[in-house]
Amino acid sequence: MKTPTCFLFALLCLTLVLVQGYKPPRYCQAKPNDGQCGHVRPSIERWYFDGRYGYCGPFLWGGCGGNKNNFPNCTACMTTCTRYKPPRYCKAKPDDGQCGGVRPSIERWYFDVRYGYCGPFLWGGCGGNNNNFPNCTACMTTCTTHPDPEGACRYIINSP
Secondary structure, eight states: OHHHHHHHHHHHHHHHHHOOOOOGGGGSSSSOOOOTTBBOOEEEEEEEEEETTTEEEEEEOOOOOOOOBBSSSSHHHHHHHOOOOOOOOSSSOOOOOOBTTTTEEEEEEEEETTTTTTEEEEOOOOOOOOOSSSHHHHHHHHHHHOOOOHHHHHHHHHOO
């Protein structure tokens, strides 16, 4: 009699979790804290989750204190504060897919897991890996939860 009761209770708990959906840790809603050390200006690039817009962004951290909404890279931030888990291949380094010694010349896009954005690279047309997209929008749509991948791509393409 005890086993069916425990099983039903466990099933009820699992159902509640699935119905309610993912609830990120509370600290994901905190404003980024620069953790300034004395009079030294913050200079360490870190990432925080912006709960208002639902994405992770960079900020400069001083290395002292701060709060838990402070991640070493965009991927760590996204996997902690959102339910999104990018496909494994988004973590692969770009592979130029060289064909028999011919220099790669086809512009393609890859996801840079360190920065959480897509960047261009030259591909040779042979092989490579799945972190290889025809354009920035396809890359951002696949590997991020950015609310406006086309807007982010316009920014990336127009940056110096």
